[in-house]
Amino acid sequence: MQKEIIIAGFGGQGVLFAGQVLAYAAMDTGKDVTWIPSYGPEMRGGTANCTVVIADREIGSPLVKNPPLAIALNLPSFDKYEEALAPAGTLIVNQSMVDRQARRADIHAIFVPCNEIAEEIGDKKLMNMVAVGAMLTALPEIKIEDLEKALEAHLPTRHKHLLPKNYEALKRGYAHAQKEWDKVPV
Amino acid sequence: MQKEIIIAGFGGQGVLFAGQVLAYAAMDTGKDVTWIPSYGPEMRGGTANCTVVIADREIGSPLVKNPPLAIALNLPSFDKYEEALAPAGTLIVNQSMVDRQARRADIHAIFVPCNEIAEEIGDKKLMNMVAVGAMLTALPEIKIEDLEKALEAHLPTRHKHLLPKNYEALKRGYAHAQKEWDKVPV
Amino acid sequence: MTTPNLVYERPEAFTDAPTHYCPGCTHGVAHRLVAEVLDEMKVTDRTIGVAPVGCAVFAYNYFDTDFVEAPHGRAPAMATGIKRVLPDRVVFTYQGDGDLASIGMGEIVHAAARGENLTVIFINNANYGMTGGQMAPTTLPGMKTTSSPNGRDVETQGYPIKVSEMLSTLDGVGYCVRRSLHDPKNIRLAKKAIRMAFETQVRGLGFSMVELLSTCPTNWGMTPVNSLKFVEEHMIPAYPLGDYKVSDAIKQIKI
Amino acid sequence: MTTPNLVYERPEAFTDAPTHYCPGCTHGVAHRLVAEVLDEMKVTDRTIGVAPVGCAVFAYNYFDTDFVEAPHGRAPAMATGIKRVLPDRVVFTYQGDGDLASIGMGEIVHAAARGENLTVIFINNANYGMTGGQMAPTTLPGMKTTSSPNGRDVETQGYPIKVSEMLSTLDGVGYCVRRSLHDPKNIRLAKKAIRMAFETQVRGLGFSMVELLSTCPTNWGMTPVNSLKFVEEHMIPAYPLGDYKVSDAIKQIKI
Amino acid sequence: MPKELWKGNEAIAEAAVRAGLEAYFGYPITPQTEILEYLSRRLPELGRAFVQAESELGAINMVYGAACTGVRVMSSSSSPGVSLMMEGLSYIAGTEVPAVLVNVMRGGPGLGNIAPAQGDYYQAVRGGGHGDYPRIVLAPASVQEAIDLMVLSFDLAEKYRMITMMILDGSVGQMMEPAEMPAMQEIRRKDFKWATNGAMNRERRILSSIYINPPDEEITNLRLLSRWKEVQNNEVRYKEYFLDDAEIIVVGFGTAGRVALSAVREARAQGIKVGLFRPITVSPFPFEALDQLTGQARAFLVTEMNTGQMLDDVQLAVRGRVPVEFYGRTGGVVPFPDEILNEIQRINTAPIAADSDPRNAWLMRMTAPHSSPLPEGEGAKR
Amino acid sequence: MPKELWKGNEAIAEAAVRAGLEAYFGYPITPQTEILEYLSRRLPELGRAFVQAESELGAINMVYGAACTGVRVMSSSSSPGVSLMMEGLSYIAGTEVPAVLVNVMRGGPGLGNIAPAQGDYYQAVRGGGHGDYPRIVLAPASVQEAIDLMVLSFDLAEKYRMITMMILDGSVGQMMEPAEMPAMQEIRRKDFKWATNGAMNRERRILSSIYINPPDEEITNLRLLSRWKEVQNNEVRYKEYFLDDAEIIVVGFGTAGRVALSAVREARAQGIKVGLFRPITVSPFPFEALDQLTGQARAFLVTEMNTGQMLDDVQLAVRGRVPVEFYGRTGGVVPFPDEILNEIQRINTAPIAADSDPRNAWLMRMTAPHSSPLPEGEGAKR
Amino acid sequence: MAVKGWIEVSDTYCKGCEICISACPQAVIELNMAQLTPKGYHPAHTFKDGCTGCAICAVVCPDAAITVYREITKVNTPVTA
Amino acid sequence: MAVKGWIEVSDTYCKGCEICISACPQAVIELNMAQLTPKGYHPAHTFKDGCTGCAICAVVCPDAAITVYREITKVNTPVTA
Numbered sequence A, B: 001m002q003k004e005i006i007i008a009g010f011g012g013q014g015v016l017f018a019g020q021v022l023a024y025a026a027m028d029t030g031k032d033v034t035w036i037p038s039y040g041p042e043m044r045g046g047t048a049n050c051t052v053v054i055a056d057r058e059i060g061s062p063l064v065k066n067p068p069l070a071i072a073l074n075l076p077s078f079d080k081y082e083e084a085l086a087p088a089g090t091l092i093v094n095q096s097m098v099d100r101q102a103r104r105a106d107i108h109a110i111f112v113p114c115n116e117i118a119e120e121i122g123d124k125k126l127m128n129m130v131a132v133g134a135m136l137t138a139l140p141e142i143k144i145e146d147l148e149k150a151l152e153a154h155l156p157t158r159h160k161h162l163l164p165k166n167y168e169a170l171k172r173g174y175a176h177a178q179k180e181w182d183k184v185p186v
Numbered sequence C, D: 001m002t003t004p005n006l007v008y009e010r011p012e013a014f015t016d017a018p019t020h021y022c023p024g025c026t027h028g029v030a031h032r033l034v035a036e037v038l039d040e041m042k043v044t045d046r047t048i049g050v051a052p053v054g055c056a057v058f059a060y061n062y063f064d065t066d067f068v069e070a071p072h073g074r075a076p077a078m079a080t081g082i083k084r085v086l087p088d089r090v091v092f093t094y095q096g097d098g099d100l101a102s103i104g105m106g107e108i109v110h111a112a113a114r115g116e117n118l119t120v121i122f123i124n125n126a127n128y129g130m131t132g133g134q135m136a137p138t139t140l141p142g143m144k145t146t147s148s149p150n151g152r153d154v155e156t157q158g159y160p161i162k163v164s165e166m167l168s169t170l171d172g173v174g175y176c177v178r179r180s181l182h183d184p185k186n187i188r189l190a191k192k193a194i195r196m197a198f199e200t201q202v203r204g205l206g207f208s209m210v211e212l213l214s215t216c217p218t219n220w221g222m223t224p225v226n227s228l229k230f231v232e233e234h235m236i237p238a239y240p241l242g243d244y245k246v247s248d249a250i251k252q253i254k255i
Numbered sequence E, F: 001m002p003k004e005l006w007k008g009n010e011a012i013a014e015a016a017v018r019a020g021l022e023a024y025f026g027y028p029i030t031p032q033t034e035i036l037e038y039l040s041r042r043l044p045e046l047g048r049a050f051v052q053a054e055s056e057l058g059a060i061n062m063v064y065g066a067a068c069t070g071v072r073v074m075s076s077s078s079s080p081g082v083s084l085m086m087e088g089l090s091y092i093a094g095t096e097v098p099a100v101l102v103n104v105m106r107g108g109p110g111l112g113n114i115a116p117a118q119g120d121y122y123q124a125v126r127g128g129g130h131g132d133y134p135r136i137v138l139a140p141a142s143v144q145e146a147i148d149l150m151v152l153s154f155d156l157a158e159k160y161r162m163i164t165m166m167i168l169d170g171s172v173g174q175m176m177e178p179a180e181m182p183a184m185q186e187i188r189r190k191d192f193k194w195a196t197n198g199a200m201n202r203e204r205r206i207l208s209s210i211y212i213n214p215p216d217e218e219i220t221n222l223r224l225l226s227r228w229k230e231v232q233n234n235e236v237r238y239k240e241y242f243l244d245d246a247e248i249i250v251v252g253f254g255t256a257g258r259v260a261l262s263a264v265r266e267a268r269a270q271g272i273k274v275g276l277f278r279p280i281t282v283s284p285f286p287f288e289a290l291d292q293l294t295g296q297a298r299a300f301l302v303t304e305m306n307t308g309q310m311l312d313d314v315q316l317a318v319r320g321r322v323p324v325e326f327y328g329r330t331g332g333v334v335p336f337p338d339e340i341l342n343e344i345q346r347i348n349t350a351p352i353a354a355d356s357d358p359r360n361a362w363l364m365r366m367t368a369p370h371s372s373p374l375p376e377g378e379g380a381k382r
Numbered sequence G, H: 001m002a003v004k005g006w007i008e009v010s011d012t013y014c015k016g017c018e019i020c021i022s023a024c025p026q027a028v029i030e031l032n033m034a035q036l037t038p039k040g041y042h043p044a045h046t047f048k049d050g051c052t053g054c055a056i057c058a059v060v061c062p063d064a065a066i067t068v069y070r071e072i073t074k075v076n077t078p079v080t081a
Ligand SMILES: Cc1ncc(C[n+]2csc(CCOP(=O)(O)OP(=O)(O)O)c2C)c(N)n1
Pocket: C053, C054, C055, C056, C072, C095, C096, C097, C098, C099, C100, C123, C125, C127, C128, C129, C130, C131, C136, E027, E028, E029, E030, E056, E080, E081, E084
């Protein structure tokens, strides 16, 4: 098994952390995993993304050109990764930040209004967790509970009180995506 | 034709200049020549030597281990180059500064009291030219006149008035060596 | 200058490129002042700038002059190389405090000691902006940076270097002053100093440097406006503004 | 000290090796004074010396202490490395003016600024002795050297650097003075200063340096005795003797 | 110890601490500054020495000084900073004291950029400093390997009194992977018979790289070389993948090597008999292992993030017996597996000749308008 | 011009002046200080720029600055000083400006000594600076050659916008030989389209080595490599002696090469079919010429004043087809012709195998008590 | 007195740093929260009358984003900081 | 006053630089032209009476070549420069 995931968005959207939580969950369930940020002069603002590779063997390239799975938290990321996605891949799109439909027909674009859902939960910042939750619908190797455990184990202590809301975000994201999948003609 | 010569002595004895004059003479008579000093931390005093190679073809190594021809202006140089001299080689020894005979029987050691001769001429410093003159007895490729021309052409102008004495030194050295050769059982 | 009622506009010596500096970073102010002086002195077309390694590494994108980009700290040496073969050109370096006062200490001291006819614009922002806010030689005692996480401990991490004071001990220095960019008045004084520094150069009166107290809102973790207050309240006391060396010949200059 | 009527003998901290210095070179005097101070302070067995590249490159042959040999100019950095891991050892560098004031400017300024507890013996002989007498940063204006064949022209070859004055602007410096080795009185004062510098170190009072005006008879082309006169008549006016920085804590030291 | 998710640079720093690092001297430079930043907190906490030096020149000479006392000491930097250390490294080598250096390589030459690259291979293994001196160079491809090799670096440096360098690129430095940290080693100062730490109760010692008399220097050179032969005999490390029946052998170190692994797997899935040889010690280089593999190989494909540097060493091992091909991305570009897969497929099907310089064909492919992975037409542009 | 007796270092300095050198920046270091001293008098006399820099680091960056203006500029140094220039060289290469550097090599590593050596071959030809960058390296063996190559250096540097380095050793630097100086070239500042000399009446220009976007840097790397291919095609230079029927081919550059000439002549006199191949451009290395000679050769003998550096390049050219043997003296020791003659005789008579690392056998011979040219028993000593 | 002036803030350059805002002696500048520059900043603008054309905002602006005008009473030559 | 002292100049160290000669307040030192040290220098020696053991020669000697003694009047502890 090997699964490559790219999570992309603006600098402040918690892109890197979302990837890390995923990586923790993968590690804690005994898988090999790599997490790698895009770094460079852009670091100081602008877009950010990270690539997570999960596998049950030694991982080769930590970078992928055409991921089978990606999250686009904003429009530039949607543009970029819709194009890059592997055929038949799944793209979780933050519907709150994009104003267009998917162009490619050979991929699954799952639209989730992450910002709105996060705001409903009461913490705008959890938008990233909503997206991650949604992504799990396309990543059966990781369960929601794995992510919850990972959050519990690795969230800095000063943020521990936010755990319940994080869980909720994951679940709401998952649930929403589930519904979207149902719409997808399989 | 190729001839290798080492000229050795104390720092102040004009060893390097003696070699240069020889090199000029060789060059001016159309030969290829190399002149190379021993350099190093010893430069700042102590012994000095230079190697001159004269040839009528492109010169390979500018350094020689066992020269066929050498000048030893003092005792340490005598010790060193008597040992190093090629078999059947000629060693011009400044008799004024050594207190022993040659040890090797397979070389020609030509003793010349350079200091005394120079003092007779009236310039102690010309001791080196006396030795060079003497050496010419074993270096038929270079004539005394060649050296005289070289001196004239290359002695710094402020020393030009010393030319006659330089010539005399060369000649006296040559003459003395000539006599020594006559003693050598051929 | 086409509109008769124009009071202030972007200097001509600037290119059209927006800078890559963080919002509110006074690197931008320093740039603008240099550009204004180049305009006033009408030397843009014979000026060669030397950009440093630091946040100002892309300075060459912003000035309408020839520009080269030096290795970290070596701008004064590169500038020396240029000025020595083109003595009638105006050559300036633009350097940060890591660049000039840390890795490039040897080069700046010697350019100054040799009295090279160069102008140095020295941006003291008390940290290494570009690499993410590490301690600089000019970081204030007790100031937290990513490499002095508990605040600069002078016992183990050394004392701030007062560059203007230090360089002013050198005979090759013609003009050496410290200014600040934290308010309009000081910005005006800074510009005058920059002008004097360039005048020093074009008259061949020796090495000239203007040290400018500058902000780094991003790495200081402050808003731009609070950063200016920090300069006023903390930097100036540690780095007093003033003229550290103005040679007699330079004092005569009227501009 | 076995003979009761002994007045002066070779210091114990010296090895038996005769030095490689030219006759009359005051590098030897500076060495002897350091050895005497090590004897007096009884620290020979916990001292680590750092030799420079310069005529003193073989300094390690003469002191009965551990010694390392630094790349040209980098002695203060090496010394920092040693002192930081062995803070209870006595660490000193011995550096020439080419070594310390030219190539090693960055390292000496920063060791001083950091207030490293090191002692630096700085031999100012106004030229590069070892490489055959080239111009040093401390060469006097007009002085002929093999790389300033027409005499140092300050316009193109720069002005002498007054190292003690310059380093004294740094807060990390505890003790920084200039002395001369040209006559018995000054030699005695130099020794006192060296003692103070080492005392500064062992008490942890910061960076200490003694600049010593020294001769280079060989490259100056003078007899040793005339070289001493040259120091008195030409070097001292250019490099005034004196205490450039003595921190208050150090002023309290009684020896 | 259980596995933790570690970021490469921080893992390196912590591994060094656990290996007994007593002093760090460094200067910030992307993409390795996290090593310095981590240690600026961690070492003082443990009462050990941390100095942010005035420059890389200062840093390497502080390392040199501390190394002379026999403690475990290191610096880290990235390409331009490492270039500034060349004189110091040569001195350290000539003085035969152990020192550890990490180079997180970036795009070059010059200021270049901060993206992952492997352009400093020559500098590391052939010696960017003056004079003849051997040095051990380790090239990790993962965070765990970086940790393990970091610890090994100190052991090797001490054992052979030799510089040990770890070269990696920013992607390993920035990557997070699950990894196990070694236990914290207690610091016991070894009483090396050469260390200059104060001549208490013993003869004084001198450490220097000067041998003013050439024959002495020659003896030193030969001593270093003899010791190097020992290193070559004992310390060669590499990793093999799918080599049993491989006819095409891909050779790559560090990130290029692990990217190649993905390509090799894919090629295997397509039935191509290809394997991967990943040197871990690039100096001593695994000449012998490659020499032996030459027997079974139909062709080698060297892949690097530079214009062909380790390539020389592979060619020295293969000695023209079978073709050696090259595929590189440079200047901070990291190859994707499909690019290497393309190369494997090409080699598998197209007839190839053993040319003396495989860079030529590669350069042609890179700059040709059609086959190039570069953006359209860019190959020819200034 | 008539021949004059010139000292190598001074000849180099004067030749540079005649080639139009407009600025020299350097720092004293034995055994090349005469270059600096000579120019400290000569350049000001001509109204050109001379600066004794604060250090080699300063010097190379002054060179960098002046080079950006398009004038002919150089520095010179010796091994440790050249190591300090590695960052600067990498920047110059990345900026593609022409610069000339002379390295009069001495015994190393570290401070070593000031005797003649060739230990910086790797540093010069493989690049001691970070990143991928080609550079031209010329290796004169005589004063005349040093003069001619000095002039050529400026031409090549300008033509290819590339660093051109001349490597020689102190014996060439200190030697006097008859030599002809070229005529004084008039200085005409060429209007290079890249030079930053003030934007009067033209668009402004930028010179930098930064390519923050990796694909741009990659294009730069490939552009440099393409230009290097041109250099490889056009600029290879070497000298052949007695090669027509040679079965044993000695390869040596600089002083080692000319010492070998004496040995080869002697061996020829003894009837041994031996010839000498002396690379003059060690970068670009004459791979092709050696490749072709491999056809006729029974064995190669590489001789260097180091522990075997150019050896790699010869092996890359020979590719194992015939044995390559090595003989080196290091640390400032210059071989005498009889030592090389011994080796030729040995190769001529003893059966030899093509081993992958000829250094091994050489090291054994050097450290063996009987065969070693080292002083008795010294081989084993610390 | 009470000269009338106005400013133009360039969208290309303004990064919404608020320095001009705190420096304006007339307190007539604020960020325009309704607008986003192409680079994603809220740019500065004058939100009420009272600008005197004193140019202080331009003097402090790190991005040379402000052009300052003043009502013509006589023809001015531009002054700079 | 007029204490009686004497000096010993070491052959191993003295390089005949004459600095002690010019420094000796009693002018009792000269180079011994009749002697050559192993390194080839004429070493310093006292050529007449009058040495007071003041140690000035030792203080200025760059080669620590001089040991100084003084006639015992009371037991001295050695003083150093
Ligand atoms: C030789 C070298 N060392 C380190 C770096 C990394 N580096 C880039 S900028 C910088 C510091 C910049 O700080 P400063 O000069 O204060 O400029 P600022 O960014 O604060 O304006 C450093 C250390 C480098 N590029 N080259």
